[in-house]
Amino acid sequence: MNLVARRTLVKLAAAALGALAVAAAPGARAADEAPNxxxxxxxxxxxxxxxxxxxxxxxxINRIMSVVDAKIMPNVNFxxxxxxxxxxxxxxxxxxxxxxxxQEFKTLLVRTYAGALKQVKNQTVEVLPLRAQPSDNDxxxxxxxxxxxxxVQVDYRMERTPGQGAGWKIYDLNVVGVWLVDNYRPQFAQQxxxxxxxxxxxxxxxxxxxxxxx
Numbered sequence: 001m002n003l004v005a006r007r008t009l010v011k012l013a014a015a016a017l018g019a020l021a022v023a024a025a026p027g028a029r030a031a032d033e034a035p036n037x038x039x040x041x042x043x044x045x046x047x048x049x050x051x052x053x054x055x056x057x058x059x060x061i062n063r064i065m066s067v068v069d070a071k072i073m074p075n076v077n078f079x080x081x082x083x084x085x086x087x088x089x090x091x092x093x094x095x096x097x098x099x100x101x102x103q104e105f106k107t108l109l110v111r112t113y114a115g116a117l118k119q120v121k122n123q124t125v126e127v128l129p130l131r132a133q134p135s136d137n138d139x140x141x142x143x144x145x146x147x148x149x150x151x152v153q154v155d156y157r158m159e160r161t162p163g164q165g166a167g168w169k170i171y172d173l174n175v176v177g178v179w180l181v182d183n184y185r186p187q188f189a190q191q192x193x194x195x196x197x198x199x200x201x202x203x204x205x206x207x208x209x210x211x212x213x214x
Contacts, residue, residue: 043125059114104204
């Protein structure tokens, strides 16, 4: 596989987190659904949906954002993801700052990877055997995205959520060895060290405005 093709597949895989937003409605998820079964179901539905939705294929930000807002939260613990990327500063942040951080981070992810949806054609997802015990509350589900050339490994860290809305939620994503949270943590730390949470929020907002203008 040449470098350009591999970069394209990596961007496609990185878009998987946002793409999960177009999966089945929250009510369709069974509380006792195994985590690997959940990923298998969601990724299959995701690929089918992208292949038939021209607006998603074209990277329509409004369309993508609307399905993210409607579908992604039941499948992803985005507060935990944002907190992990922010680090210790999250504990000192106000409720308003936390809300703004989550919104700007979500917008950044959607705008960064929206273009990769155009690359979805004949890809399939293979969910590998789960290495976990039935009693485990934190697992890693490993998958391979297969298309032309070498398969791309995408892993999902998932946690079991108790009580109302019980089931499994994704809180991190690994694309060919790079965890999404680990990728953003040093970027966030630079802004936090420069001026705290408000500086990080301002930086993310400026990046999002620049991405929207490009």
